[in-house]
Every structure is written in structure tokens, then in C-alpha cells.
Amino acid sequence: MKLRSVLAAALPLAILASPLSAQPQAADPAFTPEGIRSIVRFLSDDLLEGRDTGSRGHEIAARYVASRFEEFGLKPAGDNGTWYQRITLQQTDRTDTPGTLTVTGPAGRKDWTHGSDVLIGLSASESHLDISAPLVFVGYGIEDRKLGINDYAGLDVRGKIVVALRGYPKGLPSEEGAHVSAAKRQAAQAHGAIGMVSVGTLLSMKTRPWAQMVHFADEPDFTWVSPEGQPFDDAPAIRASASLNDPVAEAVFAGAPRTLAVIRAEADKEGGRPKGFALKSSIRIRNESTTRRVTSPNVVAMLRGSDPKLADEYVVLSAHLDHIGISPAKPGDTADTDRINNGALDNAAGIATMLEVARAAAASPVKPRRSIIFLASTGEEKGLIGADYYARHPSVPIRSIVGNVDLDMPLLLYPFTDVTAFGADHSSLGPIVAGAVAPMGISLSPDPMPQESIFVRSDHYMFVKQGVPAVFLATGFANGGEKAWGAFLGGNYHHPGDDMNQKIDWNAGARFAEANYRIMRAMADADTQPLWYAKDFFGDTFAPTSPRAPRR
Incomplete structure (x- = not known):
């Protein structure tokens, strides 16, 4: 809608949700350009x-x-009566040895290093990652009952590495699509996969070109650490992840019943949802990383x-x-x-x-x-x-x-x-x-x-x-x-x-x-x-028993 x-x-709901006219009304306070500027300046x-x-x-x-x-x-609303909610974070960094991804299949065997035509994700739990598995193409890799989508139907991905298209099908509402796209690792984990690699669609490659993705490829990875000392991971069984540029994607789809070009053309249509199938290639992902713990606070106050x-x-x-x-300094940078x-x-x-x-x-x-x-x-x-x-x-x-x-x-x-x-x-x-x-x-x-x-x-x-x-x-x-x-x-x-x-x-x-x-x-x-609207996707997904407002 x-x-x-x-x-x-x-x-009408907005009117009902407004303060009663008999209640005292707050006078509109003054907000000045100087007030905003002074804070931003500091x-x-x-x-x-x-x-x-x-x-x-x-x-x-x-x-x-x-x-x-x-x-x-205001009153402090952080930890133990303070203003701060102190969070322990795990920072995961790459080592000087770049990760490698090897594709073996009908096109032979070929290696790529991180930052070239592959971007290898960091693991918060495995500093010496070495994983090999057959590949299964899973379309967009989305599963959601409310949207009536199950890209894993009829596929056996247990112990496999899944290959998923980036993004979500054209025609899905953007916010629901963004959410299910962000939940792909959890879907893969639920079906027994041990890794996930992604390939671009025509739309995703236009929206976020490969050169832009490479630009941020060497940044460290962060996650929060629980009070019990465990780094948070929303899909811990997905041990390895990577993004593939076209040369690697073509090697992955070598000998497949449908070419990557045909799959992308279908995905570019309204409602296009390419169906998955087992691939004839396998991948080995190796990566070295180091971890350290840092802390950083949320600042929390209450009125x-x-x-x-x-x-x-x-x-x-x-x-x-x-x-x-x-x-980081770039070639040609000076002290100024x-x-x-x-x-x-x-x-x-x-x-x-x-x-x-x-x-x-x-x-x-x-x-x-x-x-x-x-x-x-x-x-x-x-x-x-x-x-x-x-x-x-x-x-x-x-x-x-x-x-x-x-x-x-x-x-x-x-x-x-x-x-x-x-x-x-x-x-x-x-x-x-x-x-x-x-x-x-x-x-x-x-x-x-x-x-x-x-x-x-x-x-x-x-x-x-x-x-x-x-x-x-x-x-x-x-x-x-x-x-x-x-x-x-x-x-x-x-x-x-x-x-x-x-x-x-x-x-x-x-x-x-x-x-x-x-x-x-x-x-x-x-x-x-x-209130969430009645029959709203997010309300039904995350707050199924909460009160609802009618969507008229």
C-alpha cells in the first residue's frame, strides 16, 4: 500500500493518539542555529x-x-547508575597474509586472493580458517513464510557452501526485502550450510559496483561480546563467507544447467526468482586473522x-x-x-x-x-x-x-x-x-x-x-x-x-x-x-502478541 x-x-488513529485537549500543553521551545552549530563544532x-x-x-x-x-x-541510565553502558567489542583484523579462494570444477582449478576478484569475510571465531565444500546455487537465498518465499525448497545444502544472488527479488516491498536480504546467513544456517558466497545481480552491481566494494574490503570486523565473554554471531554455523566478482562467478557456474547470464536476466525481471540447483564446482576458502578486545560506551540518559x-x-x-x-595514508599524501x-x-x-x-x-x-x-x-x-x-x-x-x-x-x-x-x-x-x-x-x-x-x-x-x-x-x-x-x-x-x-x-x-x-x-x-499495524510484516515477525492499530 x-x-x-x-x-x-x-x-483517525492519529487524532485518537494525540494528547487530550483538556491536558496542559507544552509551549514550543526555541531552537537556535547557534545551539546546533556549537555542538557539531565540538x-x-x-x-x-x-x-x-x-x-x-x-x-x-x-x-x-x-x-x-x-x-x-537528566538521570543516568547506563550501567550501575552511570551515564555509560560499557560494551566489550571483539575486533577482528586481517594479517599480512591475504586470504585465498580456490574454485575447482569443469573449468579447472584457479586461485584468487582477497581484494582482487574475491572479497573474503572475516570470522570472529576461527583465526585460521580453512574450509572446503561443494557448491549449491540457492537463488536469492531467502526463506520467509510470511512472504511466501523458500529458495531452499527441494535443495540439499547440508555441509555445503551456498551461492546466493545479492539483494532481493524485484517487486518485493523495499523494507521487507532489505530485512530478508539481511537474514540470508541465518536461512543458510537453518538448512545446514557451512558457508555462503554471493554474486551480483544486474541491479546490485549498478547500485554498488565492485570497485566500491573493494574500497572497504580491508576494514576490520567488529562484534559485541556477551557478559559471558562470547563474541556475538547471528549465524555461527556459517563458517566462511565471500563476495565474488564476475571472473570467479563464471568459474563457479562452469558446466551448470543455466548460465550466470541467463540467471541474471531472469533476476532482472519484476518478480524474477531464479530457482536453485547443485553446481559442478567446489570452493576452498583460507584466511588468517587476529582478534583483540576493545571497549566503547553507549551514553544513556532518562527524563x-x-x-x-x-x-x-x-x-x-x-x-x-x-x-x-x-x-590510512595513501600514496602521494603529505604531512598536510x-x-x-x-x-x-x-x-x-x-x-x-x-x-x-x-x-x-x-x-x-x-x-x-x-x-x-x-x-x-x-x-x-x-x-x-x-x-x-x-x-x-x-x-x-x-x-x-x-x-x-x-x-x-x-x-x-x-x-x-x-x-x-x-x-x-x-x-x-x-x-x-x-x-x-x-x-x-x-x-x-x-x-x-x-x-x-x-x-x-x-x-x-x-x-x-x-x-x-x-x-x-x-x-x-x-x-x-x-x-x-x-x-x-x-x-x-x-x-x-x-x-x-x-x-x-x-x-x-x-x-x-x-x-x-x-x-x-x-x-x-x-x-x-x-502500535504496529494489524497484519504488518515486522509487527507479526517480531511482536506477534503486541496490541495492533487498524490499517484502514
């Missing part, structure tokens, strides 16, 4: 060296955020709700505090080459928004009815690690968290007139967001980049997976936004250019803070908490 029709149909200063997870710069940033929370009069009946329900406003640190990825927009701007909303909420003479948790997460750039850990180890019982709004990289480079709330059409958060920002002349727009799978790439997704209605709020594509987003993603994104030298529109920053304050108040002050 189109977002516009969902919002129109849900309008967090993106060179002295913080890009706020990399586990770094000194990130620790300084965490202490700064905690000091602001304390200044506002207690004013309504005795609702104070034990919690709204979470989150933003990631980390960025990607200092880039800027290699610090300051992360002014990604995501000092999101943290600034959250802090300004926290300040305004704490200072309001009419406090929010529900309690508010403010979460500055770590490790987002490493795979949403801090948010995942918090959602699994929250400050309060997870079922008492009624909604989450995540703020990640608001693009404050133009006077935005619309926002995108990724995930808005799955719960009553959609009409809540739309109604809250409408008085500002801001509209709610659908996902403008469905091919990018944004829904599973920001922290709110980890709350969704724990059954919490959640959205990721970003500035939209209207009024020059599409051009600004295109230029930023192709330029300063994850680059030293994301700093204070950009032409940042600080008035847009103040406007974004006001919008989020209004959204937070609408969620916190409504008589009815945010």
Missing part, C-alpha cells in the same frame, strides 16, 4: 580524530554528551515521565556518536593531507539534534507524560553494534519501550521541506510523525532510495528486531534535497570533507531539532502508545 494512502487512512573538531569506535576521541565525545545530559538535569499511569512506558530517541576515525573523518553531518548533527531535544524537554514547564530515554550509541559504523547491544540489554524492560526515533545523518545542506521516516508505514508512528511536523509546513515522504536498503542500515532496525515500533528520520528529497543528497553521498560521505568547512544550513539544523521535539512530544504525550 502506498504511504500516502496509509497516512490518509490512519488519520564533536567534529580535529582533536577528536573522527570519533572512531574504541578510540580516545570517541571517549572524549561520550564524556561531553554525558556532561550535557547532567547539565540538563522521567510526569504521568503516573504512563511514566513506566518509554520513548527512545537515539543517535550514533561514533564515526570512522582517521583514514587531511585524513581525519570528522563526521560533522554523520553524525554530530544527529547528536546535536538529540541533545537540543533533551535540553528542551528537560526545561519544559510541562514535562512529557511518558518517560524519555536518550541514547548516544557507539559502533553504528561497525554494524549497528551499540544499538543492537542496547536493544538486547536495555536500561528498562524491552516491552516497556513503546517506540524509537533514530537520528542519523540529517543532511543540513539545504532548507528542507519534507522528511523521510524509514519504517513509517509499518506502525502508527507514521501518522504520529506526519501530524507532529505538519504545523511546521513539513511533509512526510516515502523512501526515495529503496535500492539502498536504508531500512536495515541504521540503528532503529535493531529496535524493530526486538519488537519495538521504530523509524529512522532523515531530511527529504524535496526543495533541493535530491541534489544535495546525491552530491554528499558521492563526495563528503565517509570522507574528510564532512567537516565544518561545508556550507551547512544551521537554520535547517534548528528546524530539524524542532521537528524532532514535536515528534517526541507527540509520542510521549499521546493517550495511546505507538
Whole structure:
């Protein structure tokens, strides 16, 4: 169903979810460009060296955020009465010996090294990986009963390495497709596979070319470590993984009943779902890695709700505090080459928004009815690690968290007139967001980049997976936004250019803070908490017994 029709149909629900007119109303607080700019300026200063997870710069940033929370009069909601939820992380790095992948089949035997036409994944549990197995093509490698998809039907992959197409079938809703695509390893594990390699479709290769994938191929891998000392792995039986470029993929499909070109052509059609079959080749994957433990904190604060009946329900406003640190030196760099990825927009701007909303909420003479948790997460750039850990180890019982709004990289480079709330059409958060920002002349727009799978790439997704209605709020594509987003993603994104030298529109920053304050108040002050829609895919998957709102 189109977002516009969902919002129109849900309008009565939005009205019911608004605060009663007899209740005292909070005055609109002032948000200033200077307030946003001062926070972004501090967090993106060179002295913080890009706020990399586990770094000194990130620790300084965490202490700064905690000091602001304390200044506002909030209460610490981290470990043992502190502001910090300290997370132990395992960092896995490659050694100087590059991993190798060997294909043996009708085309003979050939070796490739990591970083050439193969990208070999790191294992958190096997530092000396050596695995060999026959191959089975499994189409997209998706299994989901609610979507009526089982790419493993009729296939025996026990003890095998599966070969899966990247992405998901054309025609699937983008957010459901992004989710089932992110769950492929678990599906392979459930059927007894021991490894997974991926090959591109025509769409995935256009969206994310091989050269772009290679650019990030040597980054370390991170995961959180449980209190019992075990590194988290959502599919531990999948011992090896790799991505294959065309020369390797062609060797894998040598002698197959269908060529890779035919498979890709079918996958490029609307609803195209190539069926799987056993391949005539096998793969051996070898890789060496080292591991070390580091720690990094989430910063967590709480504003207690004013309504005795609702104070034990919690709204979470989150933003990631980390960025990607200092880039390695490249040939031709000099002592003056800027290699610090300051992360002014990604995501000092999101943290600034959250802090300004926290300040305004704490200072309001009419406090929010529900309690508010403010979460500055770590490790987002490493795979949403801090948010995942918090959602699994929250400050309060997870079922008492009624909604989450995540703020990640608001693009404050133009006077935005619309926002995108990724995930808005799955719960009553959609009409809540739309109604809250409408008085500002801001509209709610659908996902403008469905091919990018944004829904599973920001922290709110980890709350969704724990059954919490959640959205990721970003500035939209209207009024020059599409051009600004295109230029930023192709330029300063994850680059030293994301700093204070950009032409940042600080008035847009103040406007974004006001919008989020209004959204937070609408969620916190409504008589009815945010609810999953009836028969919604994510609600039914992750919160099957929770109350529902009608989708009219």
C-alpha cells in the first residue's frame, strides 16, 4: 500500500493518539542555529580524530554528551547508575597474509586472493580458517513464510557452501526485502550450510559496483561480546563467507544447467526468482586473522515521565556518536593531507539534534507524560553494534519501550521541506510523525532510495528486531534535497570533507531539532502508545502478541 494512502487512512488513529485537549500543553521551545552549530563544532573538531569506535576521541565525545545530559538535569541510565553502558567489542583484523579462494570444477582449478576478484569475510571465531565444500546455487537465498518465499525448497545444502544472488527479488516491498536480504546467513544456517558466497545481480552491481566494494574490503570486523565473554554471531554455523566478482562467478557456474547470464536476466525481471540447483564446482576458502578486545560506551540518559499511569512506558530517541576515525595514508599524501573523518553531518548533527531535544524537554514547564530515554550509541559504523547491544540489554524492560526515533545523518545542506521516516508505514508512528511536523509546513515522504536498503542500515532496525515500533528520520528529497543528497553521498560521505568547512544550513539544523521535539512530544504525550499495524510484516515477525492499530 502506498504511504500516502496509509497516512490518509490512519488519520483517525492519529487524532485518537494525540494528547487530550483538556491536558496542559507544552509551549514550543526555541531552537537556535547557534545551539546546533556549537555542538557539531565540538564533536567534529580535529582533536577528536573522527570519533572512531574504541578510540580516545570517541571517549572524549561520550564524556561531553554525558556532561550535557547532567547539565540538563537528566538521570543516568547506563550501567550501575552511570551515564555509560560499557560494551566489550571483539575486533577482528586481517594479517599480512591475504586470504585465498580456490574454485575447482569443469573449468579447472584457479586461485584468487582477497581484494582482487574475491572479497573474503572475516570470522570472529576461527583465526585460521580453512574450509572446503561443494557448491549449491540457492537463488536469492531467502526463506520467509510470511512472504511466501523458500529458495531452499527441494535443495540439499547440508555441509555445503551456498551461492546466493545479492539483494532481493524485484517487486518485493523495499523494507521487507532489505530485512530478508539481511537474514540470508541465518536461512543458510537453518538448512545446514557451512558457508555462503554471493554474486551480483544486474541491479546490485549498478547500485554498488565492485570497485566500491573493494574500497572497504580491508576494514576490520567488529562484534559485541556477551557478559559471558562470547563474541556475538547471528549465524555461527556459517563458517566462511565471500563476495565474488564476475571472473570467479563464471568459474563457479562452469558446466551448470543455466548460465550466470541467463540467471541474471531472469533476476532482472519484476518478480524474477531464479530457482536453485547443485553446481559442478567446489570452493576452498583460507584466511588468517587476529582478534583483540576493545571497549566503547553507549551514553544513556532518562527524563522521567510526569504521568503516573504512563511514566513506566518509554520513548527512545537515539543517535550514533561514533564515526570512522582517521583514514590510512595513501600514496602521494603529505604531512598536510587531511585524513581525519570528522563526521560533522554523520553524525554530530544527529547528536546535536538529540541533545537540543533533551535540553528542551528537560526545561519544559510541562514535562512529557511518558518517560524519555536518550541514547548516544557507539559502533553504528561497525554494524549497528551499540544499538543492537542496547536493544538486547536495555536500561528498562524491552516491552516497556513503546517506540524509537533514530537520528542519523540529517543532511543540513539545504532548507528542507519534507522528511523521510524509514519504517513509517509499518506502525502508527507514521501518522504520529506526519501530524507532529505538519504545523511546521513539513511533509512526510516515502523512501526515495529503496535500492539502498536504508531500512536495515541504521540503528532503529535493531529496535524493530526486538519488537519495538521504530523509524529512522532523515531530511527529504524535496526543495533541493535530491541534489544535495546525491552530491554528499558521492563526495563528503565517509570522507574528510564532512567537516565544518561545508556550507551547512544551521537554520535547517534548528528546524530539524524542532521537528524532532514535536515528534517526541507527540509520542510521549499521546493517550495511546505507538502500535504496529494489524497484519504488518515486522509487527507479526517480531511482536506477534503486541496490541495492533487498524490499517484502514
